[in-house]
Amino acid sequence: MTTKIVKINHPELKDFIQYFIFFKSEKDEVINYTTFPNTNLCLAIYKKNNVVLHRKGSINQCTTLQGTQTYLSYLVGFHKTAFQMSVQAPIDEICVLFHPSALRLFTNVPYAEMQDSNEVFQMIFPNSDRCFLEALFEEQDDQKRASNLEFLFLKSLKKDLHSDKIKEALDVINSKKDNKLDVATIAKALAVNESTLYRLFTSQLGQNPKSFLKTIRFRNVLEELLTYQKVKLTGIAHQSNYADQSHFIKDFKDSTGQTPTQVKNKTKIQQEELAWIYTEK
Structure with a gap:
């Protein structure tokens, strides 16, 4: 399977969309990969694939099979545990990675409706005709695909x-790098009560503030773990405001299903952007 990450070119979109990912395989091969909890949302668009999602409790899996329906699209993200993907058929998939809350600049459709749909692209772009997707998938140049997507998003940008x-x-969250923020502190900084803050996060971002803060702490830990050749788990635990190393390891295993050392040894970095565990059979 080929994987191409294309960064955003238009300056007006860089604060809202992280990048595009293009996955493609024309062979009958089994590919498994695992990604980790993150704060972004992904719009995944498939051509002639059947997608089976299994999300219940600690199980967070997606299987891609051969399908007959021409286009399917899903909104995935805000995983509490590692996201396990199994590709078991030829695939042509386009992913759009949004920065936190940025999807709200393009649609006001409730997150719950989008998460239960396999036609999310049509929900976000109700005025876009089928010809756009046909042309998008017919285009073989990933840079041109990215340009066409940027043009569509720019036309749909609604900052209001x-x-x-x-x-x-x-801004308050990003200004604090010591992982000591809590919901009460953010609510106080915004001069709102905690109930209002929860409603704000759920409607605008799609995730409650407590879960969002937990994911940010995990991503900071993961970055620290993967950036340096030698790291001491006690140091990461202390820096990330855990009570002790055992608490840190338990929390990490809850998020990934593996120990920090296992994740460090197995994880690959794709184009300096995507951290994943990738296996091809």
Whole structure:
């Protein structure tokens, strides 16, 4: 399977969309990969694939099979545990990775509706005709595919759908790098009560603030773990505001299903952007 990450070119979109990923395989091969909890959302668009999602409790799996329906699209993200993907058929998949809360600049459809749909692309772009997707998948040049997507997103940009309060909340979170933030502190900084903050995060970002903060702490830990050749788990635990090393390892295993050492040894970095465990049979 070929994997190509294309970064955003248009300056007006860089704060909202992280990058595009293009997955393609024309062979009958089994490919398994695992990604980890993150704060972004992904719009995944498939051509002639059947997608089986299994998300219940600690199980977070997706199997891609051969399908007959021409186009399917899903909204995935905000995983509490590792996301395990099994590709068992030829695949042509386009993914759009959004920065936190950025999807709200393009649609006001409730997150719950999008997460239960296999036609999310049509929900976000109700005025886009079928010809756009046909042309998008017929185009073989990934840079041109990315340019066509950027043009579509620019036409659909509606900044009035975005709350200034959520931007303020994200600024508060980004300004603190010691992982000591909690919901009460953010609510106080925004001069709102905690119930209002929960409603704000759920409607604008799609995830409650407590879960969002936990994911940010995990991503900071993962970055620390993967960046340096030698790391001491006690140091990461202390730096990340865990009570002790055993608490840190338990929390990490809850998020990944593996120990920090196992993840460090197995994880590959794709184009300096995508951290995943990838196996091809």
